[in-house]
Amino acid sequence: MSERARLVMFLAGGAGLAALLGWALAGLPAFGAFNGAYALLINHVVVAQRAATDAVTAVNFDYRGLDTFGEEFILFTSVIGLAVLLREQRGEHTGPSAQTSDEHRFQGSSQALRGLTLALIGPIVVLALYLDSHGALTPGGGFQGGVVGAAALLMVFLGGGYMMMRRVSPHGMVELAEASGAAGYGLVGLGGLVFAGVFFKNFLGGGTPGQLVSAGTIPFSSMAVGLEVTGAFVLLWTEFLDQALMVSGE
Amino acid sequence: MKAIQIGLFVLLALGGLGVVLVRDPLRQALMVGVYGLLLALLFFVIGAPDVALSQIVVSTVAVPVMILVTLAKVRSQEAGDREGEDPGSRGSGG
Numbered sequence: 001m002s003e004r005a006r007l008v009m010f011l012a013g014g015a016g017l018a019a020l021l022g023w024a025l026a027g028l029p030a031f032g033a034f035n036g037a038y039a040l041l042i043n044h045v046v047v048a049q050r051a052a053t054d055a056v057t058a059v060n061f062d063y064r065g066l067d068t069f070g071e072e073f074i075l076f077t078s079v080i081g082l083a084v085l086l087r088e089q090r091g092e093h094t095g096p097s098a099q100t101s102d103e104h105r106f107q108g109s110s111q112a113l114r115g116l117t118l119a120l121i122g123p124i125v126v127l128a129l130y131l132d133s134h135g136a137l138t139p140g141g142g143f144q145g146g147v148v149g150a151a152a153l154l155m156v157f158l159g160g161g162y163m164m165m166r167r168v169s170p171h172g173m174v175e176l177a178e179a180s181g182a183a184g185y186g187l188v189g190l191g192g193l194v195f196a197g198v199f200f201k202n203f204l205g206g207g208t209p210g211q212l213v214s215a216g217t218i219p220f221s222s223m224a225v226g227l228e229v230t231g232a233f234v235l236l237w238t239e240f241l242d243q244a245l246m247v248s249g250e
Numbered sequence: 251m252k253a254i255q256i257g258l259f260v261l262l263a264l265g266g267l268g269v270v271l272v273r274d275p276l277r278q279a280l281m282v283g284v285y286g287l288l289l290a291l292l293f294f295v296i297g298a299p300d301v302a303l304s305q306i307v308v309s310t311v312a313v314p315v316m317i318l319v320t321l322a323k324v325r326s327q328e329a330g331d332r333e334g335e336d337p338g339s340r341g342s343g344g
Binding site (some may be wrong): 054154233236241243244 | 251299300302303304307308311312315316319320322323326
């Protein structure tokens with residue numbers, strides 16, 4: 001096809017695409033237009049029904065707890081699958097020994113970076129625990145808090161090297177955290193089945209809205225999910241870092 | 251639409267353009283993080299702080315780390331290819 005023919009085809013196709021896009025954009029609802037009856041309903045009843053002041057977390061961990069259960073196990077199985085795939089395989093071997101690998105820092109690591117990460121680890125851990133435990137009260141919840149918690153361990157890697165990260169988060173413990181978090185969330189659901197007859201029904205009393213211990217099972221769900229997500233992300237990163245820093249192929 | 255929202259939309263368009271135009275993968279990883287942070291700010295301004303938090307942690311922490319680790323793996327493989335048959339000697343110079 002000559003250059004000219006291709007240009008003509010592109011112009012025709014581009015004009016058609018632009019026309020269709022313009023047509024579609026003209027039919028969009030106005031900016032900020034909202035038509036979600038279910039969300040408005042939840043906003044009205046959530047404090048009275050569940051004593052939770054963050055409607056999003058209440059939907060995630062209570063009204064639609066079963067959906068979150070499915071999502072959680074998507075994360076769980078995908079990380080397990082990744083761990084299985086990235087294990088040291090035949091033809092690969094562990095490269096430098098533990099000591100040399102700890103000295104084997106990435107380019108650009110400096111005292112300033114180490115100092116900054118050291119200063120940040122504590123606040124990040126506190127922020128993660130805050131997000132995990134206050135899911136029912138303020139924006140946040142298990143997923144966000146979980147990834148923030150994993151970021152604290154990433155800070156250990158940035159400031160102290162890979163072996164230090166492995167020392168503060170041994171593989172077995174990370175796997176245990178991931179598995180027990182996933183199991184804990186399942187147990188909250190089973191508790192609903194046992195004590196209230198419905199899977200994931202909020203079987204604890206609501207308490208006073210705005211208190212740390214309120215909203216029934218939501219804080220427990222949130223913390224279980226937080227533990228699972230922290231474990232999942234740390235496992236994910238250590239598997240990838242293993243591949244990048246320790247294991248070399250043929 | 252408020253001025254801050256319009257400003258963020260404009261910044262987002264520029265940020266997206268930046269991610270595409272930057273050609274070095276390392277800088278691209280950083281640009282993706284910046285772009286994700288802008289997106290998180292937009293979510294926050296529009297009134298979705300929960301989504302903004304998820305956006306911050308995934309897009310500025312999790313995704314750039316995965317990209318950087320992948321780059322490190324690719325580079326160490328290339329270095330191993332250049333050094334020849336004995337990849338075990340790598341890193342001992344530390």
